[in-house]
Amino acid sequence: MQFRINGQTYAAEVDVRTSLLDLAREHLGLTGSKKGCDHGQCGACTMLVNGRRINSCLTLAVMHQDDEITTIEGLGAPGALNPLQAAFVKHDGFQCGYCTPGQICSATGMLDELAKGWPSHVTADLESVTFTDAEIQERMSGNLCRCSAYPNIVEAIREAAESQHLAEAAE
Amino acid sequence: MKPFHYARAGTPEDAARAGAVAGAKFIAGGTNLLDLMKLQVETPEQIVDISRLDLNQVEETEDGGLRIGALVPNADLAAHPLVRQRYEALSRALLAGASGQLRNKASTGGNLLQRTRCYYFYETGDACNKRSPGSGCAARDGFNRIHAVLGASEACIATHPSDMAVAMRMLDATVATQLPDGDRRRLSIGDFYRLPGDTPHIENALRPGELITHIELPAPPPGRQLYRKVRDRASYAFALVSVAAAIAVEEGRIASAKLAFGGLAHMPWRDGAIEEALVGQAPSDALFATASDTLLRDARGYGHNDFKIPLARRVLIATLKELTA
Numbered sequence: 008m009q010f011r012i013n014g015q016t017y018a019a020e021v022d023v024r025t026s027l028l029d030l031a032r033e034h035l036g037l038t039g040s041k042k043g044c045d046h047g048q049c050g051a052c053t054m055l056v057n058g059r060r061i062n063s064c065l066t067l068a069v070m071h072q073d074d075e076i077t078t079i080e081g082l083g084a085p086g087a088l089n090p091l092q093a094a095f096v097k098h099d100g101f102q103c104g105y106c107t108p109g110q111i112c113s114a115t116g117m118l119d120e121l122a123k124g125w126p127s128h129v130t131a132d133l134e135s136v137t138f139t140d141a142e143i144q145e146r147m148s149g150n151l152c153r154c155s156a157y158p159n160i161v162e163a164i165r166e167a168a169e170s171q172h173l174a175e176a177a178e
Numbered sequence: 179m180k181p182f183h184y185a186r187a188g189t190p191e192d193a194a195r196a197g198a199v200a201g202a203k204f205i206a207g208g209t210n211l212l213d214l215m216k217l218q219v220e221t222p223e224q225i226v227d228i229s230r231l232d233l234n235q236v237e238e239t240e241d242g243g244l245r246i247g248a249l250v251p252n253a254d255l256a257a258h259p260l261v262r263q264r265y266e267a268l269s270r271a272l273l274a275g276a277s278g279q280l281r282n283k284a285s286t287g288g289n290l291l292q293r294t295r296c297y298y299f300y301e302t303g304d305a306c307n308k309r310s311p312g313s314g315c316a317a318r319d320g321f322n323r324i325h326a327v328l329g330a331s332e333a334c335i336a337t338h339p340s341d342m343a344v345a346m347r348m349l350d351a352t353v354a355t356q357l358p359d360g361d362r363r364r365l366s367i368g369d370f371y372r373l374p375g376d377t378p379h380i381e382n383a384l385r386p387g388e389l390i391t392h393i394e395l396p397a398p399p400p401g402r403q404l405y406r407k408v409r410d411r412a413s414y415a416f417a418l419v420s421v422a423a424a425i426a427v428e429e430g431r432i433a434s435a436k437l438a439f440g441g442l443a444h445m446p447w448r449d450g451a452i453e454e455a456l457v458g459q460a461p462s463d464a465l466f467a468t469a470s471d472t473l474l475r476d477a478r479g480y481g482h483n484d485f486k487i488p489l490a491r492r493v494l495i496a497t498l499k500e501l502t503a
Contacts, residue, residue, distance in 0.1 A: 023184040023225075026212070046213050047280060059253075059282045065209045066283065069184055070227055117278055125257040128273045128413065133262040148413035149277025 008072055013081030023069045028052040030068035031078055039079035039108045050150035053109040054078050060116025079108035090170050094163035102154030110150045114164045117146045179215050186227040190356040190391050196226045198358040198387025204228050206249055206285040210292050218302055219309055233391055242397035248287030248390045255286055264398040267422045270405035271345035277414050287390035290343055294336035295416055307333040308378040323482040329443040334378030335480055338445050339416050345405055347446035348422035348438035352394040358387035371445035400434045401426025406497050417441040419490045425501035432456045442490055449473055461502035466495045
């Protein structure tokens, strides 16, 4: 089987039961994505598939041979942090750090959804999405942080979004 | 997870034929199926991957409705301009369910086919007539806070977990399918789902291999729509009680009323007697009390879920007040 991850092509022969998460972690050495619950409840495994955030633990690798997959390793690297990564460091958006790759991949997909004007459960008018902390909180509810760094995660995401002018796009 | 054979289907007809084999299951988003396979609640021998089928469009129909491909992801359906403009209850119901990641993956057809979140269905060491027919029901005398108060049976008191399906039932959706013999058929969503009776493992009218290809909505009902959901957390939790509603008021009287309920039963609950009681009447507290008496006339709690009966009453009354104000 062939996979496209972070712009590179990988070949691997894996059991059809292998999740996309286990493919990356156990077979390709991409251990940035984390396994928390393995049941889609915690968000630690969040990856971007064709630009959309998903729980990589709840999908089979074999189903994603034609997709462009992005993991935290594809978003930035030590010395070359992307704006969200830098903002998480600046605002102390973590304590133990285990949920952080999933938080950042999820926030990346979430900000794209916001820029497209997708509404959320807390959007008052479905036709007009505004960029608020309440929107960030609702849209990030699929990512748990057992250290409860939530206020700082929201601050980090808000600042990164503002720096990328994504907030204005959603006004 | 038990081993299985995997094959990707090229057309709906191929998928239906492959899915008719004993032990076969379709996979689209996979968010519910894989969860259950990891726990060996589901143990398919053959997985038919339908995720690449060309069933991901939302199209307007000639009668002013929508034809929604079974593979349209929940997130895309919720955000679709025509759904936002004309079927607000559906958009709201989708957005009230799951998380951003799950809504990006979960499909429209798969959402309809979600299995219950009854704790005992998930726990393979416990009795569950739905998972293991004839083994009994551990929920009746167990922790049953999330369980049904309407339409339950001796065999099963599980609830259907979907928010989307509640809105679909209110909106009179039709489920369109492909059969393995090449035929197609259409089922109203009311006929699609089943109450548990003594066969709670049979949850819908689908035959072996029958593939949901589309969900069709008629033109939107008159009046304002909403989806109100009560749950244990502010986000990312299943409904304890929910209601999808569309109510039109003309000249001080209710001209049209459509209501469906989640969290109360084995299927999205709809009761024509409530709608009949409301239509033609002037909105009043007494009328809304009568409507909630009607909804709950046969309600029965099992201990931990007794609270759902007064909660459902209050949710219905609040909804009716909001939509007739």
